[in-house]
Amino acid sequence: MKPNFACNYDDIYLVNGARTPFGKFMGSLGAVSPTDLGIIASRTAIKKSAVKPADIDHVVYANIIQASFDAIYIPRHVGLYCGIPSTVPALLVQRICGSGFESIISGAEQIVLEKASIVLAGGAENMTLTPTSSFGNRMGYRLGGLKFGDMLFEGLYDSAGKCxxxxxxxxxxxxxxxxRDDVDEFALRSHSLAVEKLNNGILAEEIVQIHSGVIETEGLSPRKIRTIPSKKGGLDYDENIRETNMEQLQSLNPTFSKNGVQTAGNSSGIVDGAASVVVASGDVIKSKGLTPLxxxxxxxxxxxxxxxxxxxxxxxxxxxxxxxxxxxxxxxxxxxxxxxxxxxxxxxxxxxxxxxxxxxxxxxxxxxxxxxxxxxxxxxxxxxxxxxxxxxxxxxxxxxxxxxxxxxxxxxxx
Structure with missing residues (x-):
């Protein structure tokens, strides 16, 4: 039988979750590391799920473009700074734009395999902080051979597909x-709905505020958070959401080809943020009296x-x-x-x-x-x-x- 790369789950639940606001490119969250974004989202996800950090027995977290020197430790540091015991293991997953899904899927699989019963899952990305990199420096360079590349720009190009x-x-x-009209009409709908849901508080139900301060956990080094600019009340909304209309969308030039349909106004926004959820087995839901979503x-x-x-x-x-x-x-x-x-x-x-x-x-x-x-x-x-x-x-x-x-x-x- 040909596989269809799919899996059923018998008794596994998404308990609850939380996310940071999504900061616009080079905006208020531009200096906040992906690890810190993940910690902030995860602490609230755990709290909203009505479980204790000590109850969690696996952390599965995602990150794509490493945007801090300690980014390789993201899942481990997210877990530790959430107060999850040091005996609990952590896993980093990456399936590019599907990575956040993969963290949930992997968490569910950990439960199916009886490796865990409650899993913290999610992903974090700071696209503003993605580095400009040079590879091969340890082996030296020929005269004039020093080359740097924008990891964000290069990451959005598939060298195998040449596109x-x-x-x-x-x-x-x-x-x-x-x-182009088809695309702009869909984009206008997306913008309009997001503005509406921002204004009526629907999106706020997902979001935890971020403000400048220090993340402290006993026995660990403190982590400083600095938003740009430093907002008195912190950031509690998605910065990329904005009012627009068809006239404005249609005035934008194509981005990827001369007569193309894609513009800055009808493509996804480049933003910084994190989102986390708690996944649990049915037995845990019953024994702890949890109310899953x-x-x-x-x-x-x-x-x-x-x-x-x-x-x-x-x-x-x-x-x-x-x-x-x-x-x-x-x-x-x-x-x-x-x-x-x-x-x-x-x-x-x-x-x-x-x-x-x-x-x-x-x-x-x-x-x-x-x-x-x-x-x-x-x-x-x-x-x-x-x-x-x-x-x-x-x-x-x-x-x-x-x-x-x-x-x-x-x-x-x-």
């Missing part, structure tokens, strides 16, 4: 006959052509539905990452989705896409919205650079 991530969206626009039903991944990487959510969603024995009609809400406007419209057309079910609070075009944090944000956002609406099933998904897709299917606990 930037933006160009893959342009490829999908051609394949699915998606016009959702049951994790199944997860799936898929591979696609690198030049069409943005279509990855389509086969990943089909795979997870096939494994769960459900159809698209059974799904009440979708949270699919808006890496690029043409990309999300292509997925929408490929699956023939009802737009009224898709990204109902706005998406990454407005809110931003802090790479490793996105999967955890989308899953938590979806769980909250299903509960808010009294709906049952939801799927969160994202495309992945290099030509992949990943998805998680959840069932709301009503």
């Amino acid at each position: 930037s991530m933006g160009q893959t969206a342009e490829n999908l626009a051609k394949k699915y006959n998606i016009s 959702a049951r994790i039903v199944a997860s799936a991944s898929a591979g696609v052509e690198p030049q069409l990487m943005g279509i990855g959510p389509a086969p990943a969603i089909r795979n997870v539905l096939d494994r769960a024995g459900l159809s698209l009609d059974d799904i009440d809400l979708f949270e699919i990452n808006e890496a690029f406007g043409a990309q999300i419209v292509a997925v929408e057309r490929e699956l023939k989705l009802d737009r009224k079910k898709l990204n109902v609070n706005g998406g990454a075009i407005a809110i931003g896409h802090p790479l490793a944090a996105t999967g955890a944000r989308l899953t938590h956002t979806l769980a909250l919205e299903l509960k808010r609406r009294g709906k049952k099933y939801g799927i969160a998904s994202a495309c992945i650079g290099g030509g992949q897709g990943t998805s998680i299917l959840i069932e709301s606990i009503r």
